[in-house]
Amino acid sequence: MGDYNSNLWPSERAALVGTIDPDAYTSATYTSDYVNMTEFESLMAVLCAGNFTTDGAVAGQLYEATSSSGAGATAISGKAITGLDTTGDTDKQAIINLRADELTTTGSMDWVALVVTITGTVDFGATLFGFDPHYGPASDNDLSSVEEIITT
Numbered sequence: 001m002g003d004y005n006s007n008l009w010p011s012e013r014a015a016l017v018g019t020i021d022p023d024a025y026t027s028a029t030y031t032s033d034y035v036n037m038t039e040f041e042s043l044m045a046v047l048c049a050g051n052f053t054t055d056g057a058v059a060g061q062l063y064e065a066t067s068s069s070g071a072g073a074t075a076i077s078g079k080a081i082t083g084l085d086t087t088g089d090t091d092k093q094a095i096i097n098l099r100a101d102e103l104t105t106t107g108s109m110d111w112v113a114l115v116v117t118i119t120g121t122v123d124f125g126a127t128l129f130g131f132d133p134h135y136g137p138a139s140d141n142d143l144s145s146v147e148e149i150i151t152t
Contacts, residue, residue, distance in 0.1 A: 008137075011149045015040075015130045015138035018113065019145075022048070022125030025118045032128055034068045034111040037100045039141055040130035045096045045114040049084045050123030057085040058124055060116045062096055064109040074109070076102070 017040075018033035035043060047060050062079035066072045079102075081094040096114070103109050114126050130141060139149055 012137035015141040018128030020126040041132035053120040056120030
C-alpha cells in the first residue's frame with residue numbers, strides 16, 4: 001500500500017469514483033458506476049438508507065467484472081451488506097471495504113461496482129471512493145460529475 005503523506009489533501013488520497021444518486025427507489029436492482037481498481041490500492045462503498053415503506057429493504061454487494069460495462073460480473077465473496085430494513089434501519093449507513101488484492105487475479109477482473117437490490121420503496125444513495133491512487137492525485141480519477149474540490 002502507498003505511504004500516507006500528511007501533507008496531502010484528502011481529495012488527493014481519495015477519489016469519488018462511483019455513485020447511485022440519492023432518490024426514492026422501488027423494487028429493482030441498481031448498479032453504481034464500475035471502478036477501475038488498477039488505479040487504486042483500495043475502495044470504500046458507502047450506502048446511505050433513508051426512509052423505508054412498510055415492506056422496504058435494501059441489500060448491497062460488490063461485484064467484479066472485466067470491463068467498465070460490467071462484462072462477466074461476479075459477486076465478490078464476503079463483500080455484502082446483509083440488509084437494511086424497517087426494523088430500526090431508517091437513516092442508517094453501511095460500508096464495504098475492498099483492497100485491490102482481494103480481486104480475482106485471473107481473467108482481468110479489474111472493475112468493481114456496488115449492486116443494490118431494493119424491495120418495496122427505499123430512499124437511498126451510494127458512493128464509492130477509490131483510495132491511494134497509483135499515479136497522481138486521486139482527484140484525477142473523480143467522476144466527471146464532481147463539480148468542485150475546495151482546499152483553501
